[in-house]
Amino acid sequence: MDYELLIPVGSLEKLKIALLYGADAVYIGGKNYSLRANASNFTNEEIKKATDYVHSLNKKIYVTVNIVFHEEDLKGLKDYLIFLNEIKIDGVIFSDISVLKIIKENNLNLNMCLSTQMSVANKEHALFWKNLGVKRVVVARECNKDTIKSIIDTGISVEVFIHGAMCMAYSGQCVLSNYCTNRDSNRGGCAQVCRWLFDVNKPHKFSIMPKDLNMVRHIKELMDMRVESFKIEGRMRSIYYIATVTLIYKTIMQKVVNNTLNDEYINYAINILNRCANRESTSQFFDKLPGFNEQYYQDRDEVSNQDFLGLIRSYDDINKIITLEQRNYFKVGDIVQIFGPNTETFDLQITKIYNEDGNLLNEANHPQMIVKIPCDKKVEQFDMIRIKIFDKL
Amino acid sequence: MENKINKFLILINDLKDINTYKKMGINNFAVYLKDFSIGYEKTYTFKDIINFDNVFIVMNKILSTKEIEEAKKVLGNIPSNVAGIIISDLGLYNFLKNKKVNVILNLRHLGTNSSSINYFLKMGFKSYILANEITYKEIEKISSNCIKPIILEIFSYNLVSYSRRYLITNYNNYYKENLAKNIIIKDKISNESFKVIEEKENGTIFLSDKIYNGLKLLDIDNVLFYFINTSFIDTKYIINMLKDLKENKIPKIPNSNEGFLFKDTIYKVKRGE
Numbered sequence: 001m002d003y004e005l006l007i008p009v010g011s012l013e014k015l016k017i018a019l020l021y022g023a024d025a026v027y028i029g030g031k032n033y034s035l036r037a038n039a040s041n042f043t044n045e046e047i048k049k050a051t052d053y054v055h056s057l058n059k060k061i062y063v064t065v066n067i068v069f070h071e072e073d074l075k076g077l078k079d080y081l082i083f084l085n086e087i088k089i090d091g092v093i094f095s096d097i098s099v100l101k102i103i104k105e106n107n108l109n110l111n112m113c114l115s116t117q118m119s120v121a122n123k124e125h126a127l128f129w130k131n132l133g134v135k136r137v138v139v140a141r142e143c144n145k146d147t148i149k150s151i152i153d154t155g156i157s158v159e160v161f162i163h164g165a166m167c168m169a170y171s172g173q174c175v176l177s178n179y180c181t182n183r184d185s186n187r188g189g190c191a192q193v194c195r196w197l198f199d200v201n202k203p204h205k206f207s208i209m210p211k212d213l214n215m216v217r218h219i220k221e222l223m224d225m226r227v228e229s230f231k232i233e234g235r236m237r238s239i240y241y242i243a244t245v246t247l248i249y250k251t252i253m254q255k256v257v258n259n260t261l262n263d264e265y266i267n268y269a270i271n272i273l274n275r276c277a278n279r280e281s282t283s284q285f286f287d288k289l290p291g292f293n294e295q296y297y298q299d300r301d302e303v304s305n306q307d308f309l310g311l312i313r314s315y316d317d318i319n320k321i322i323t324l325e326q327r328n329y330f331k332v333g334d335i336v337q338i339f340g341p342n343t344e345t346f347d348l349q350i351t352k353i354y355n356e357d358g359n360l361l362n363e364a365n366h367p368q369m370i371v372k373i374p375c376d377k378k379v380e381q382f383d384m385i386r387i388k389i390f391d392k393l
Numbered sequence: 394m395e396n397k398i399n400k401f402l403i404l405i406n407d408l409k410d411i412n413t414y415k416k417m418g419i420n421n422f423a424v425y426l427k428d429f430s431i432g433y434e435k436t437y438t439f440k441d442i443i444n445f446d447n448v449f450i451v452m453n454k455i456l457s458t459k460e461i462e463e464a465k466k467v468l469g470n471i472p473s474n475v476a477g478i479i480i481s482d483l484g485l486y487n488f489l490k491n492k493k494v495n496v497i498l499n500l501r502h503l504g505t506n507s508s509s510i511n512y513f514l515k516m517g518f519k520s521y522i523l524a525n526e527i528t529y530k531e532i533e534k535i536s537s538n539c540i541k542p543i544i545l546e547i548f549s550y551n552l553v554s555y556s557r558r559y560l561i562t563n564y565n566n567y568y569k570e571n572l573a574k575n576i577i578i579k580d581k582i583s584n585e586s587f588k589v590i591e592e593k594e595n596g597t598i599f600l601s602d603k604i605y606n607g608l609k610l611l612d613i614d615n616v617l618f619y620f621i622n623t624s625f626i627d628t629k630y631i632i633n634m635l636k637d638l639k640e641n642k643i644p645k646i647p648n649s650n651e652g653f654l655f656k657d658t659i660y661k662v663k664r665g666e
Contacts, residue, residue: 069508070506071506071507071534071538072531073506074508096503097509098508098509101508101509119455121482122457123484124484124488125456125483125484127487128484142557144457146458147457147458168554168556169556169599172503173455173501173554174502174553174599175502176553176554176587178658179553179583179585179587179601180580182656182658182659183658183659184526184660186505187658189658189660198578199579199581200572200577200579202570204570206560206572207564208558289558291559291562292566294563295567297567
């Protein structure tokens, strides 16, 4: 069976990184009609460029058209879907039946994938959409494993979220953002009110904030169940997050196929993933109803992660020198880790730092400055450097 | 106003109130069906309502596969006094479409354009309940574009969020507290407050803490029903409101607002905001 690791990307750079690090498919949003309205998103020209590039690598690309349309939003939708059809994207992810209506009325050859926004949580609901020609359904994140199995048994292709942020409520069933901020949660404006704290006349404020989803421990189970698409959440995430998450899950899936997955790697993977997202994560609804362990309760300061130190631009094999683009501060003496899609993770102590002119520096302290560091081990363009926190396996 | 009151569909909590409303000219009632509803004050079985005519059944819960199978058993024999079934889970469609019963669709916040609504109406749904987060002008346009008369919610504590988590129990367990299963939470910055109700077998429901007063929607045409959800609303407010309407007075509703009727929502934030 072909399993698909599906990664969200918010730019062409992130798209290339995701594919390089092991994504089988990517999903993107256009400038309109997508539930991340405030992400940078792709222009039509960029969608075409992205599609051509993805297909040149024999991989797949899906476009989200997943807002809940108000009457005025429908203007332009038909032309947009016709454009997506012409450039032969691999499918649209939608939640509003207006999208399906236009696709069918105009005989567009677009595979339809139903968004988690419709909260498909039982097999009959999946069958409803299958009968309308929908090829794939992204099941509600509230589905446990028995429900997922029952939906797979309908014969529809099933896509499951395996990692990333959770909503507190059923997707599509929450307008807290509309009430508290006037920002429409179902048209991409969600202000994430579920991450706020509320007064309840008690010493502790009322929290409804969920931890992230992490299905590392259940990937084998999902593969055995014949889930086809394994979806990561997070079109607004950094290239470091995308690279880390993609590589970890790709490795896990490969280890499942090769029968080499063990608890040691699973624990390592969880540590790496939690660290790069700066959030805790659990498997949420998969094998039980979530309790308080699946939520946050203190007022969290989400300090952005400083682990990502640099993106490797090139490697001089003769002089054994890495040229990299700095992304966070590091200095001589630091012990770092280098990882990449084809580079086995290894530790390196920074012994020297040179600027582009070959002058010695004590530190790399300007964002995106280009520096050079000695490294005996061969690395590749687009490998990454991070602070060493966990021992490599 | 009499012809408008004829179109009122009242979701009631106490069956005894039916006679009171009938005396006011209302003949359409709805109740939440036991085990298949959320956001309820009370639920009923088919047996409980057997002596009442023209009653709509509300099944607004998102169902698991197991619950769908249970629903099919309960719906195997729909009594003749049931005027229709209002569903929120499309998983019930295939089963109900072959039954001789009116099926009304309520996808809650997803009922926001006539193109989608008409698609469902063409599939055979009797009617569709529009979302509450759209403006008066949008509602006017949608209803004029719909191929069948639609349903407008005009009076209720709006459903704001629906979670499968037990958020009050989780809070109590974490902090060793004893919050009741029905509380008010408040955000000081937006000044918004919400009723939060934890329901056994369902999870947690958030309702607006202000009564939604959509009475201006009584001007809209192409309407099958104007829907009043009396859950958690003191019956006296409903009775007084109806009396005022019958006398062509503007009802004064305490602790209420007009929701999003005259307030556009945004979704693209300008830079710097």
